Amino acid sequence: MRFSGLRVLKEGLTGNKGWRPHWRDPEPKSDYDIVIIGGGGHGLSTAYYLAREHGLTNVAVLEKGYIGGGNVGRNTTIVRANYFLEGNSQFYSHSLKLWEGLEEDLNYNVMHSQRGLINLFHSDGQRDAFARRGNMMNSQGDDAILLDREGVRKELPYLDFDNPRFPVYGGLFHPRGGTARHDAVAWGYARGADQRGVDLIQNCEVTGIDIENGKVRGVQTTRGAIRAKKVGIVVAGRSGQVAAMAGMRLPIESHILQAFVTEGLKPCIHHVVSFGMGHFYMSQSDKGGLVFGGDLDFYASYAQRGNLPMKEHVMEAGMALMPMIGKAKVLRSWGGIMDMTPDGSPIIDKTGIDGLYIDCGWCYGGFKAVPGSGHCFAHLIAQDRPHAAAEKYRLDRFRTGYGLMDEEGTGPQHNLH
Amino acid sequence: MRITCPICGERDIREFTYQGAAVALDRPDPEAGDEAWDHYVHLRENPAGRTRDLWYHSGGCSAWVVVTRDTVTHEVFDTELAEEAKA
Ligand SMILES: Cc1cc2nc3c(=O)[nH]c(=O)nc-3n(C[C@H](O)[C@H](O)[C@H](O)COP(=O)(O)OP(=O)(O)OC[C@H]3O[C@@H](n4cnc5c(N)ncnc54)[C@H](O)[C@@H]3O)c2cc1C
Ligand SMILES: [Zn+2]
Numbered sequence: 001m002r003f004s005g006l007r008v009l010k011e012g013l014t015g016n017k018g019w020r021p022h023w024r025d026p027e028p029k030s031d032y033d034i035v036i037i038g039g040g041g042h043g044l045s046t047a048y049y050l051a052r053e054h055g056l057t058n059v060a061v062l063e064k065g066y067i068g069g070g071n072v073g074r075n076t077t078i079v080r081a082n083y084f085l086e087g088n089s090q091f092y093s094h095s096l097k098l099w100e101g102l103e104e105d106l107n108y109n110v111m112h113s114q115r116g117l118i119n120l121f122h123s124d125g126q127r128d129a130f131a132r133r134g135n136m137m138n139s140q141g142d143d144a145i146l147l148d149r150e151g152v153r154k155e156l157p158y159l160d161f162d163n164p165r166f167p168v169y170g171g172l173f174h175p176r177g178g179t180a181r182h183d184a185v186a187w188g189y190a191r192g193a194d195q196r197g198v199d200l201i202q203n204c205e206v207t208g209i210d211i212e213n214g215k216v217r218g219v220q221t222t223r224g225a226i227r228a229k230k231v232g233i234v235v236a237g238r239s240g241q242v243a244a245m246a247g248m249r250l251p252i253e254s255h256i257l258q259a260f261v262t263e264g265l266k267p268c269i270h271h272v273v274s275f276g277m278g279h280f281y282m283s284q285s286d287k288g289g290l291v292f293g294g295d296l297d298f299y300a301s302y303a304q305r306g307n308l309p310m311k312e313h314v315m316e317a318g319m320a321l322m323p324m325i326g327k328a329k330v331l332r333s334w335g336g337i338m339d340m341t342p343d344g345s346p347i348i349d350k351t352g353i354d355g356l357y358i359d360c361g362w363c364y365g366g367f368k369a370v371p372g373s374g375h376c377f378a379h380l381i382a383q384d385r386p387h388a389a390a391e392k393y394r395l396d397r398f399r400t401g402y403g404l405m406d407e408e409g410t411g412p413q414h415n416l417h
Numbered sequence: 418m419r420i421t422c423p424i425c426g427e428r429d430i431r432e433f434t435y436q437g438a439a440v441a442l443d444r445p446d447p448e449a450g451d452e453a454w455d456h457y458v459h460l461r462e463n464p465a466g467r468t469r470d471l472w473y474h475s476g477g478c479s480a481w482v483v484v485t486r487d488t489v490t491h492e493v494f495d496t497e498l499a500e501e502a503k504a
Contacts (some may be wrong), residue, residue: 240464413458414438
């Protein structure tokens with residue numbers, strides 16, 4: 001089924017009776033060339049690019065819950081390429097380019113909206129740091145514009161510019177940054193993979209990984225054993241548990257990240273805006289809800305909900321920056337489990353086990369990475385060598401200390417990112 | 418979440434600073450080699466369920482506290498002073 005404007009019109013006039021499920025619900029086969037563990041954004045995009053770029057279609061994605069039930073359906077949907085360090089900057093640049101062709105490629109409306117992202121700064125030192133970051137972004141062909149206070153005022157007149165503690169000095173504007181509909185990204189990749197022959201198996205939890213003589217043979221699941229020549233682990237917050245099934249211990253701690261949404265309002269926030277003096281960022285969804293979040297709660301957790309201190313901090317920071325939101329009613333808050341690495345950057349690599357690959361450590365920034373990660377992980381699985389855009393995402397960089405990517409410069413240690 | 422400091426009693430988590438898994442109680446020998454140190458500094462068991470981690474009572478008595486708690490429910494089972502705890 002191809003989607004088009006004409007199709008929507010026709011269905012609208014004929015009672016919407018022609019729509020079909022977007023993917024099959026197959027029984028698992030006993031044998032696949034490749035099994036991907038985890039049906040989140042990254043697992044689905046990996047399967048899609050395995051089929052599309054490498055012609056590998058005897059592939060299954062095993063998801064313990066339902067497609068889109070993990071972080072891919074819980075994030076605040078920000079898509080950007082404003083990273084600074086080599087390794088990260090080219091990867092996110094690669095991913096953003098894939099985003100820009102995604103809807104046509106998938107024939108699916110993922111509502112990718114390049115509404116522009118503005119990171120505010122509030123001191124001379126922060127201005128210098130952002131100027132340098134912007135120059136880096138421009139020099140690799142991405143886009144950044146340094147706005148002074150009046151430049152920001154034109155775009156975001158509603159800010160409290162003269163807040164006595166945190167006056168707004170300006171902002172780094174990334175016009176190609178924006179948001180996308182998170183569920184639609186999962187569904188679009190799921191449909192695209194399914195159309196190319198990939199089996200998406202839901203309610204199928206992997207409970208063991210079979211390894212013989214250092215080589216992967218398949219997996220044990222709640223729906224029976226499945227043999228596979230290659231297995232990819234892409235389970236975000238659950239990476240530690242699944243890797244343990246292969247006897248591995250990862251440089252990962254799982255943490256909780258919260259987000260919030262208000263009642264629907266008339267359009268008022270037209271960009272993605274982030275505060276430079278507290279943990280707060282916001283955008284407005286197409287339904288009108290103000291979607292916002294802050295930082296981790298900062299303790300290891302698998303509860304998909306957080307505690308009050310970070311909620312209070314985020315609300316206070318929001319009120320300090322844009323007092324006009326104070327009358328909006330918060331409808332919901334929730335949390336997701338983040339796979340945090342010591343340097344805050346991800347891992348896409350082989351493991352010490354033949355045929356077993358891992359893609360993890362996306363921390364709180366893996367939604368924007370969904371296309372790039374799938375693209376590069378599929379390349380690694382299919383060709384047994386890293387894709388150029390992800391060649392710095394080595395698993396052993398912590399042990400060797402070589403090639404760490406600590407964007408915040410706080411040190412390659414847990415709990416600092 | 419509320420944590421019982423063995424010295425100060427039950428307090429809000431705002432008073433505590435989180436350090437991470439209680440591996441710090443089991444520091445390897447300086448000459449133990451890079452694998453042992455990699456385990457200590459980076460690699461984590463990262464359990465979903467019962468865990469032991471280190472919290473610093475920064476807004477209170479400055480004690481280091483070993484907290485045994487559940488990472489799925491946030492229930493706190495037990496706390497003890499790090500100086501009295503065994504790895
Ligand atoms: C509140 C919040 C806000 C965020 N905001 C942003 C943002 O604005 N921009 C951004 O770029 N990123 C953001 N992120 C991060 C982003 O959502 C994640 O990094 C990314 O979604 C993780 O990859 P994924 O989609 O594959 O994960 P998931 O969707 O979590 O997929 C992992 C899947 O693996 C499955 N699984 C686990 N164990 C097993 C098993 N044993 N067997 C089978 N399946 C298993 C899970 O059920 C799950 O569906 C945010 C995250 C949160 C929680
Ligand atoms: Zn105390």
